Each structure stands twice: as C-alpha cells, then as structure tokens.
Amino acid sequence: MAKIYVLHENDEWTDHLTKRLEELNLPFELWHLHEGTIDLSSVPPEGIFYNRMSASSHTRGHRYAPEFAEAVLAWLERHGRTVLNGSRALRLEVSKVNQYMALDQQGIRTPKTIASVGKENILAAAETLNLAPFITKHNRAGKGQGVKLFHSVEALKEYTQGEAFESPIDGITLIQQYIEAPEPYIVRHEFIGGKFLYAVKIDTSEGFELCPADACKIDDNNNQPETSGEKFQILEGYNHPVIPQYEAFLQENGIDVAGIEAIQDKEGNLYTYDVNTNTNYNSDAESVAGVYGMLELARYLGEQLNK
Incomplete structure (x- = not known):
C-alpha cells in the first residue's frame, strides 16, 4: 500500500x-x-x-x-x-550561501554578505564589508543561530576573542549588511505546492528568534510555551509583487513547501534573507486568521499521493 x-x-x-x-x-x-x-x-x-x-x-x-x-x-x-x-x-x-546564490540567480535582492572561515577572516570580512552596523549569522543555522548585531569591527573582535563566541557547525560565518526597517518587523511568506498560501508579519522588537513553531515559543522562567500570539500576525489580503518571483524561484529549485523571510528598509527596498524548507506555522496566528498551514499541507500531500 x-x-x-x-x-x-x-x-x-x-x-x-x-x-x-x-x-x-x-x-x-x-x-x-x-x-x-x-x-x-x-x-x-x-x-x-x-x-x-x-x-x-x-x-x-x-x-x-x-x-x-x-x-x-x-x-x-x-x-x-x-x-x-x-x-x-x-x-x-543547510546553506545560506546556496540560498543567496539561488535567489540572486532569480533576480531576487539579498543583503550584501561575505562568507568567512576562521576568526581572523571574520574580522577581515567585516572590514571589507565596511558597513556599520552589521550582523553575523551562521551559514548552517536555523532558529536565529549566530545572529548578532555589531556597531563596529572592534566590537566584533571582542566577541570573536571572548568565551561567548559561537562557532558555526559548518565553520562558515556570514558577515552581512544590517537592514534597518522603519518598523521592527519582517514578513514571512508561506508556500505549499510551490504556491503562495499566506504572509505572516513577525515582530522583531525582542530579537532575532523568529521561529514560528509553537515549540519555539519559550518562556525564560519555566521553559514552557508562551500563550501570546501577538508576535505573529497573518496579513489579510497581502499581495506583494515579489510573490511571483518567489514562486518561480521555488519551481526552479525543486522546492514544494517553504517559508521565505524578507525585510523592507526605509527606502522601500525589499531584501530576502532566509529560505526555510522545513517550514512551521504559528497556531495562535492561524486561529485568529482562520487559515491552517498544516491542514493545507496535509491536503496537498494527500493530493500528491492520489496522483
């Protein structure tokens, strides 16, 4: 069977x-x-x-x-x-470098990024980028791993030489242009079957931990899921011109299910910075909007099985 x-x-x-x-x-x-x-x-x-x-x-x-x-x-x-x-x-x-190259090939704007291996080269990359502030992130990450904001190369140097330094699992650290949004939020675009399902607005005022899964909502005091869903809000009637570009990108790269995250700067330029092919959904936000990603995904899987 x-x-x-x-x-x-x-x-x-x-x-x-x-x-x-x-x-x-x-x-x-x-x-x-x-x-x-x-x-x-x-x-x-x-x-x-x-x-x-x-x-x-x-x-x-x-x-x-x-x-x-x-x-x-x-x-x-x-x-x-x-x-x-x-x-x-x-x-x-498992590689943001691969993501950015594939997005770039599709004509989708990404933040200026330099990949580096070794602490000295991380500092050299920041100097080459010559932008302040800037952020670091891990090439193979998830859950905001290694994402830190720096206002100077000297601050980065202190970090790399200190005990708090997080070594990437694949050894590759990205030094990346910091995109300052006029308001503290990003938009995550969800796709099932390569087609747009919905967009969710995610509040970034408390940091870079943007995983939408219920299991990621951790309270610092008791390590239990939080009850508030205000950090995630599904946008009704969202229809950005980037959506057809994203759908073409997914088709070109054989991706059926994904969440694609983007941020808009003060000038209105949209930067795409993360593609999640193991996408999750926030149940609180979905219950408010009346749309359910996992239900739609299960239906899609059923359709594919019947084919």
Whole structure:
C-alpha cells in the first residue's frame, strides 16, 4: 500500500502535521533520520516522500541527520520516487550561501554578505564589508543561530576573542549588511505546492528568534510555551509583487513547501534573507486568521499521493 512518508528529525515539529494527516485519514509513516541504515541495493517502498529535515538539527543533538537525509534522498530519487523538497531543497536548507546564490540567480535582492572561515577572516570580512552596523549569522543555522548585531569591527573582535563566541557547525560565518526597517518587523511568506498560501508579519522588537513553531515559543522562567500570539500576525489580503518571483524561484529549485523571510528598509527596498524548507506555522496566528498551514499541507500531500 502506498503511503505518505515524512522524513524528519524532530517529533515536536512533526506532531501538528501527523494530527492533520490522521484527521484526513491519510496513510503515512514517519522516518526519523537522526540515525539508521539504508541498503543502497534495495528498492524504496511505493508512495510519496516529504522531506522535513532542518538546518538546526544539530541543536537537538542530531548532528548528522541532514547528511543521512541527503543519502536517503539520493536513494529515493535514483528510483524515481516522488520526493517533495528533495536533494536541491535540502542543499538550500543547510546553506545560506546556496540560498543567496539561488535567489540572486532569480533576480531576487539579498543583503550584501561575505562568507568567512576562521576568526581572523571574520574580522577581515567585516572590514571589507565596511558597513556599520552589521550582523553575523551562521551559514548552517536555523532558529536565529549566530545572529548578532555589531556597531563596529572592534566590537566584533571582542566577541570573536571572548568565551561567548559561537562557532558555526559548518565553520562558515556570514558577515552581512544590517537592514534597518522603519518598523521592527519582517514578513514571512508561506508556500505549499510551490504556491503562495499566506504572509505572516513577525515582530522583531525582542530579537532575532523568529521561529514560528509553537515549540519555539519559550518562556525564560519555566521553559514552557508562551500563550501570546501577538508576535505573529497573518496579513489579510497581502499581495506583494515579489510573490511571483518567489514562486518561480521555488519551481526552479525543486522546492514544494517553504517559508521565505524578507525585510523592507526605509527606502522601500525589499531584501530576502532566509529560505526555510522545513517550514512551521504559528497556531495562535492561524486561529485568529482562520487559515491552517498544516491542514493545507496535509491536503496537498494527500493530493500528491492520489496522483
């Protein structure tokens, strides 16, 4: 019997999807790719395969999950299985450099960025960028890892030489132009089946932790999910000219499901800075707007299975 196979490494982020799949009575099976084996001479089962591997897997102790996922995807694609968010999507998920190059090829504006390896080269990159303020971020990250704002190269030097320095999991630190928005928010554009679903306005006044998943809403006192959904607001009637560009970008790169984040500066220029192929949705914001990403995703997976 053909099924929907969900490839992932985080049960907490997958629970919302499985509940929707059960609600629609769709046959599915979860493949947790933190570890395991794969017989390359075997033939994959029949069905469709949806990749939800995350760039931040190493923060949950799943250091090699993306590498194992890439091996599994290569096996599935070799046998012609229907794979949603396949190998190309995974390569973009785990590398912002790959994201920016793919966005640039599609004519989509990204912030000026210099990739660097080694603390001395991080400082040299900041000097070459010659912009203040600027930010650092990890090339392979997720959950705002390594994102810090600096007003001078000297401040960056103190950081790189101090105990608080965060070493990127792949060794690549990005030095990036800081885009100052007239109001403290960014917009995340959600796509399912390569088509625009909705846009959510995300308040950035409290920092760069912008993960929309319920599991990411952490209270500093008790580590429990917060109850307020005001940080995330789905925008009714949103219709930005960048949407067709994003859809073309997704089609060109074999990405079926994604959240794309962008920020607008004081002059009205829109900068795209992150593509999340393991996208999550904020339940509080969705309940207010009456639209549900995981339900739409489950329906889409069901349609693909029926094909």
